[in-house]
């Protein structure tokens with residue numbers, strides 16, 4: 175009889191056992207979460223920035239603001255104030271604030287970016303993608319189009335306003 179009782183007692187886990195088990199379960203979960211977020215981050219940074227594609231409907235949007243001298247001048251002003259910190263004074267993606275970002279700010283003068291439709295550029299400025307902020311609330315629609323017109327002047331060749 176005494177044997178049965180002591181057996182039963184030893185089968186009941188002590189408080190210490192339960193805590194140990196909980197902690198290791200929690201550690202295991204955190205470990206899994208850390209591995210998961212690490213692989214998500216790795217996937218994100220190895221993904222080329224060129225994969226940021228505007229939805230077709232947005233990319234097809236026509237620029238309603240003519241790229242005249244006034245618009246480009248306004249776009250340049252907006253760019254210097256809102257974008258140059260990250261994208262650099264000439265749009266090369268080498269602004270002081272961009273150095274530590276992942277992914278890096280894009281070189282807006284590159285042929286890849288210049289090949290994008292103006293609707294696509296406008297949409298990207300509007301929505302942003304971390305670490306780039308959305309400018310939907312920071313800039314008016316018109317100012318965003320002025321900025322697109324300015325970006326167009328950063329390319330190696332001048333392009334027609336609506337590509």
Ligand code: HEC
Nearest residue numbers: 223226256257260277278279280287295298303305306321
């Ligand atoms: C906090 C830094 C930061 C600021 C400020 C910022 N950007 Fe960006 N921008 C980025 C980063 C980083 C990317 C790359 C994002 C990606 O590919 O996921 C990017 C990407 C872009 C792209 C997409 C290029 C492409 O086709 O792949 C455009 C266009 C752009 N930025 C324009 C602008 C303009 C215009 C402004 C100012 C109104 C601006 N950005 C402000 C960091 C910034």
